[in-house]
Amino acid sequence: MAVPRRTSRDIRSESRLDALHAVLAAGETTRNEIAAATGLSPATVATVVGELIAEGIVAETKLTIGRVGRPTATLTMNAARGRVVGIDVAETYVRAVMFDAALNEVASVEEPRDEHVHDPASVVEGIGRALDNVLEQGGVTRAYVLGVGVALPGLVQGASGVSVTVPHWNWHKVELERLRERVGLPLIIDNPLKVIATAELWLGRGRYCSSMITINLGTGVGAGIVLEGRILRGATNSAGEWGHSLLVLDGRECRCGRRGCVEAYIGAPGIQQTLREIEPGHPLADLTMQRDFIDAMAEAAERPDPDPAVQKTIERTAYYLGSALADLVAVINPEIVTLTGWTTWALGEHLLPATRARLVEQAPGRSADDLRLEVSTVRGNSVATGVATIALERFLTDVGLLTTRIPLAL
Amino acid sequence: MAVPRRTSRDIRSESRLDALHAVLAAGETTRNEIAAATGLSPATVATVVGELIAEGIVAETKLTIGRVGRPTATLTMNAARGRVVGIDVAETYVRAVMFDAALNEVASVEEPRDEHVHDPASVVEGIGRALDNVLEQGGVTRAYVLGVGVALPGLVQGASGVSVTVPHWNWHKVELERLRERVGLPLIIDNPLKVIATAELWLGRGRYCSSMITINLGTGVGAGIVLEGRILRGATNSAGEWGHSLLVLDGRECRCGRRGCVEAYIGAPGIQQTLREIEPGHPLADLTMQRDFIDAMAEAAERPDPDPAVQKTIERTAYYLGSALADLVAVINPEIVTLTGWTTWALGEHLLPATRARLVEQAPGRSADDLRLEVSTVRGNSVATGVATIALERFLTDVGLLTTRIPLAL
Ligand SMILES: [Zn+2]
Ligand SMILES: [Zn+2]
Numbered sequence: 149m150a151v152p153r154r155t156s157r158d159i160r161s162e163s164r165l166d167a168l169h170a171v172l173a174a175g176e177t178t179r180n181e182i183a184a185a186t187g188l189s190p191a192t193v194a195t196v197v198g199e200l201i202a203e204g205i206v207a208e209t210k211l212t213i214g215r216v217g218r219p220t221a222t223l224t225m226n227a228a229r230g231r232v233v234g235i236d237v238a239e240t241y242v243r244a245v246m247f248d249a250a251l252n253e254v255a256s257v258e259e260p261r262d263e264h265v266h267d268p269a270s271v272v273e274g275i276g277r278a279l280d281n282v283l284e285q286g287g288v289t290r291a292y293v294l295g296v297g298v299a300l301p302g303l304v305q306g307a308s309g310v311s312v313t314v315p316h317w318n319w320h321k322v323e324l325e326r327l328r329e330r331v332g333l334p335l336i337i338d339n340p341l342k343v344i345a346t347a348e349l350w351l352g353r354g355r356y357c358s359s360m361i362t363i364n365l366g367t368g369v370g371a372g373i374v375l376e377g378r379i380l381r382g383a384t385n386s387a388g389e390w391g392h393s394l395l396v397l398d399g400r401e402c403r404c405g406r407r408g409c410v411e412a413y414i415g416a417p418g419i420q421q422t423l424r425e426i427e428p429g430h431p432l433a434d435l436t437m438q439r440d441f442i443d444a445m446a447e448a449a450e451r452p453d454p455d456p457a458v459q460k461t462i463e464r465t466a467y468y469l470g471s472a473l474a475d476l477v478a479v480i481n482p483e484i485v486t487l488t489g490w491t492t493w494a495l496g497e498h499l500l501p502a503t504r505a506r507l508v509e510q511a512p513g514r515s516a517d518d519l520r521l522e523v524s525t526v527r528g529n530s531v532a533t534g535v536a537t538i539a540l541e542r543f544l545t546d547v548g549l550l551t552t553r554i555p556l557a558l
Numbered sequence: 559m560a561v562p563r564r565t566s567r568d569i570r571s572e573s574r575l576d577a578l579h580a581v582l583a584a585g586e587t588t589r590n591e592i593a594a595a596t597g598l599s600p601a602t603v604a605t606v607v608g609e610l611i612a613e614g615i616v617a618e619t620k621l622t623i624g625r626v627g628r629p630t631a632t633l634t635m636n637a638a639r640g641r642v643v644g645i646d647v648a649e650t651y652v653r654a655v656m657f658d659a660a661l662n663e664v665a666s667v668e669e670p671r672d673e674h675v676h677d678p679a680s681v682v683e684g685i686g687r688a689l690d691n692v693l694e695q696g697g698v699t700r701a702y703v704l705g706v707g708v709a710l711p712g713l714v715q716g717a718s719g720v721s722v723t724v725p726h727w728n729w730h731k732v733e734l735e736r737l738r739e740r741v742g743l744p745l746i747i748d749n750p751l752k753v754i755a756t757a758e759l760w761l762g763r764g765r766y767c768s769s770m771i772t773i774n775l776g777t778g779v780g781a782g783i784v785l786e787g788r789i790l791r792g793a794t795n796s797a798g799e800w801g802h803s804l805l806v807l808d809g810r811e812c813r814c815g816r817r818g819c820v821e822a823y824i825g826a827p828g829i830q831q832t833l834r835e836i837e838p839g840h841p842l843a844d845l846t847m848q849r850d851f852i853d854a855m856a857e858a859a860e861r862p863d864p865d866p867a868v869q870k871t872i873e874r875t876a877y878y879l880g881s882a883l884a885d886l887v888a889v890i891n892p893e894i895v896t897l898t899g900w901t902t903w904a905l906g907e908h909l910l911p912a913t914r915a916r917l918v919e920q921a922p923g924r925s926a927d928d929l930r931l932e933v934s935t936v937r938g939n940s941v942a943t944g945v946a947t948i949a950l951e952r953f954l955t956d957v958g959l960l961t962t963r964i965p966l967a968l
Contacts, residue, residue: 156566304924311924359793371889375785382891383769384925392922393885397806397878406920468807475803479781479889481792510816512802514714514721515794 161551163188164196168544169355171206171225172251178220197223203547204229205249225250230294232543233282234536235275236340236529237261237300239367240438244278245532246286249294249540251351253528255286268323276330294543295334297535298327301368303339305385336542340364340531341388344488345372345379346541347534352486352526359482362524363390363473364531365491367438369411371476391415395472413468416442416491422464427457439490446494466499470506477511477519486524496523571961573598574606578954579765581616581635582661588630607633613957614639615659635660640704642953643692644946645685646750646939647671647710649777650848654688655942656696659704659950661761663938665696678733686740704953705744707945708737711778713749715795746952750774750941751798754898755782755789756951757944762896762936769892772934773800773883774941775901777848779821781886801825805882823878826852826901832874837867849900856904876909880916887921887929896934906933 166186171177174185183193200206207226211219229249236243238261245256259278261271275298283290300312300319312319328335338346341364348354348362354374362372369391373380380387391411392404399408400421412418416438423445424433432448435441448458473485487496500521508516526533544550576596581587584595593603610616617636621629639659646653648671655666669688671681685708693700710722710729722729738745748756751774758764758772764784772782779801783790790797801821802814809818810831822828826848833855834843842858845851858868883895897906910931918926936943954960 156569159566159569302923373889375790380785380890382925383893383928384891386923386925387889387891389888389891389922389925393888394805394881394920395807397809397881399807404922406922471804471807475885476889478799478803479783479797479886480790481794481797481799483793510804512799512814512816513712513796515792515796515799518793 155551158551160196161549163192164199164544164549167193167196168200168205169350171200171223172350173355176209176222176224178223180220182223199549203544203549205544205549227252230292230543231286231288232294232536232539233279233296234529234532234534234539235278235296235298236531236535237271237275237298238531239301242274242278243529243532244275244282245529245536246282246288247533247536247540251533251537251540253533255282256529256532257281257285268319268326272323272327272330275327279331290333293333295336295539296331297336297338297343297537297539297542298331299340299343299531299535300337301340303337303385334539334542334546336535336538338535338538339385341370341372342379342381342385343372343534343538344530345374345388345534346537347526347530348372348486348488348524349374349377349379350537351533352524353484353522357483359480360484360486361476361480361482362486362488362530363492364489365414365469365487365496366489367416369415369489373480373482375480390472390476393472393475395468410468410472414465414472414491418468419445419461419465419491422468423457423461426460426464430457432458442491442494446498449495449498462495462498463502465495466502467506469499470503471510473503473507473521474510474512474516477507477515481515482519484520484522486522488524488526488530492523493527565961568961570606571959573602574609574954574959577603577606578610578615579760581610581633582760583765585634586619587633589633590630592633609959613954613959615954615959637662640702640953641696641698642704642946642949643689643706644939644942644944644949645688645706645708646941646945647681647685647708648941649711652684652688653939653942654685654692655939655946656692656698657943657946657950661943661947661950663943665692666939666942667691667695678729678736682733682737682740685737689741700743703743705746705949706741707746707748707753707947707949707952708741709750709753709941709945710747711750713747713795744949744952744956746945746948748945748948749795751780751782752789752791752795753782753944753948754940755784755798755944756947757936757940758782758896758898758934759784759787759789760947761943762934763894763932767893769890770894770896771886771890771892772896772898772940773902774899775824775897775906776899777826779825779899783890783892785890800882800886803882803885805878820878820882824875824882824901828878829855829871829875829901832878833867833871836870836874840867842868852901852904856908859905859908872905872908873912875905876912877916879909880913881920883913883917883931884920884922884926887917887925891925892929894930894932896932898934898936898940902933903937 167182170182170185179193183190204226208221209224210222213219227248227250231246233246241260243258246254303312344362344364354360360374364370371388371390373388392409394408395410396408400412402409402412432444448455504521577592580592580595589603593600614636618631619634620632623629637658637660641656643656651670653668656664713722754772754774764770770784774780781798781800783798802819804818805820806818810822812819812822830851842854858865914931
């Protein structure tokens with residue numbers, strides 16, 4: 149694959165995207181404010197806002213008459229333009245979230261998944277059912293939906309085709325076509341790490357810095373990488389698989405089959421194993437549901453007399469996390485690292501100080517001196533949000549407003 | 559730092575750069591061939607080639623009269639346009655290489671450096687002397703030199719200013735100004751990892767793939783990362799410090815002061831330590847000069863009855879290298895990884911098969927399935943070549959042909 153050439157069409161597309169981000173970030177704004185926020189010339193803003201209004205993406209809501217000059221129009225996203233749905237297919241659940249076209253959440257459903265059942269037919273049906281249910285809950289028919297995005301763990305797109313590589317899953321192009329049929333709407337499919345990076349780019353910090361990494365902490369762990377406002381995908385859409393980079397050579401067995409992966413230490417089951425190593429008979433060590441375990445850890449840490457084994461597990465996890473983040477900082481040298489995912493929502497504030505200390509100690513040279521390490525400002529399920537955002541981007545591309553090259557899974 | 563906006567000026571600049579790369583790669587070419595090689599329209603090629611000729615960068619050397627149509631002009635780089643000098647300041651030597659404007663090497667000098675002397679005055683004087691000597695050897699005065707590039711280990715440019723962070727070196731802006739004075743020519747200074755990536759981009763594989771990593775193996779080790787034709791620099795110019803990412807948590811002490819860094823295992827002293835661990839009294843284990851040690855290892859491996867301890871050291875080093883490369887592949891997912899540096903020239907072919915096997919085994923999912931792992935095609939001292947290339951880029955920017963934002967150290 150050669151380096152794609154940018155054209156003046158791409159530049160106009162980027163101006164539209166900048167203006168759109170400015171409207172989204174501000175909620176309500178004006179043409180002048182967009183020019184100030186984006187650095188685009190007033191003439192360019194006038195043109196691109198006109199295009200966004202013509203396609204019904206942005207709406208002019210009211211006119212404010214100032215004391216001098218012409219009245220100023222207030223601009224917002226046109227929420228009523230339609231709906232987009234983001235579906236997060238995890239190993240233990242399927243979550244479908246419906247958003248209006250201003251990316252406000254309007255409905256959501258979550259259904260448990262039997263993590264031992266992963267034949268294509270049942271996974272596809274689970275996704276289809278979640279979509280049907282969220283449409284029903286949101287009170288709209290398919291005709292009102294602009295697009296659907298599905299995040300599938302381990303989605304890879306290489307020279308040898310498209311596939312989903314999850315341990316034990318064995319999906320190929322044909323299953324993805326079956327999914328498209330079941331959904332019956334414009335569909336994009338992407339890898340969760342690309343999706344959390346997109347959420348951070350549209351709704352979080354990504355747009356305001358030249359390099360950013362978002363770390364997802366849950367059952368699995370991974371990194372979404374944004375460089376100069378673009379998602380780093382890599383040759384086969386597998387960039388960011390930091391969860392399966394080495395933390396300890398020949399260390400703990402990872403569920404991917406290799407040894408010593410970062411995930412085997414800071415994925416939820418890895419944290420539980422650390423507790424088990426610190427105090428084998430600890431009552432939390434035997435909880436069978438991962439999210440219950442993480443919530444119980446947070447609860448124990450917040451007690452007035454915190455459990456020493458829990459404390460020590462959190463310290464040790466921060467040591468692992470800080471060490472593993474230092475490796476990412478060594479290679480990418482980002483301006484900012486944000487943490488997301490359900491382990492972050494529960495334990496993030498407990499992990500952050502010791503993680504930061506270890507990261508600064510371990511990152512090479514001065515690469516972490518000016519680094520910001522923060523809990524992500526994109527709350528909720530950032531996988532569902534991110535993949536819905538990609539579905540919206542795809543819609544904008546289809547109506548000719550963007551040239552963003554969104555990789556198509558099908 | 560916000561995301562830089564691309565302008566139509568940048569697009570024209572990229573077209574010029576594409577045309578220039580096509581001329582450089584072909585040696586001799588024509589306008590039609592440039593259009594075919596770059597995908598630029600014939601009209602654009604005509605314009606940019608005209609600009610390159612007007613500035614004396616490209617020369618029309620002869621006309622070939624075909625059987626039909628107009629005569630075809632042969633284009634080459636205009637080697638006589640002037641000279642550029644690249645200076646590689648390593649811990650054990652200073653090497654200055656002079657190139658003509660077609661990037662052919664025309665002279666070079668190497669002077670040993672006492673690695674225990676790193677006060678700014680002596681390092682600056684060492685660089686100045688190497689420059690004077692290479693000018694003398696090349697038989698030109700400063701007036702004929704378009705620019706000088708100096709690669710300084712650990713050069714960092716952050717919000718807190720410019721500095722050189724090498725263990726025991728303690729340089730700040732003032733020393734860099736002293737260097738500029740001593741050189742007395744247009745000067746750029748950069749970090750060696752950015753420089754090897756630039757060499758690969760101009761003269762190697764970088765221009766022909768969307769993502770590439772070049773690994774430098776010597777005393778230290780590091781990665782130069784090229785994404786979509788651009789060098790990944792990071793927030794403080796420290797991206798690619800993979801040599802100081804973790805291979806073994808709490809492992810061997812690294813000279814950077816941390817433990818378990820990749821460099822402590824596959825830097826030349828690390829390889830020697832591996833041999834020492836395998837056979838403590840081995841004669842090669844006591845060689846005091848790193849390059850002698852690496853050369854002796856290669857020689858021992860090439861004997862008809864290879865030394866088992868040497869064999870085992872090479873296998874173990876390949877295991878470390880493959881594991882550490884797998885981490886880079888996990889995060890960046892590049893199309894190609896090339897190896898360079900003096901350890902590569904000596905031992906690369908011995909290391910490659912086992913390194914590749916370990917890399918494929920250890921990289922997550924299918925991210926290494928289509929990956930190419932090769933010894934770099936940019937031979938010689940790629941640090942000197944790369945930094946001379948940046949000096950040439952800088953010259954092209956100064957005469958208005960490029961908009962490439964080359965970070966200035968001073
Ligand atoms: Zn793993
Ligand atoms: Zn180190």
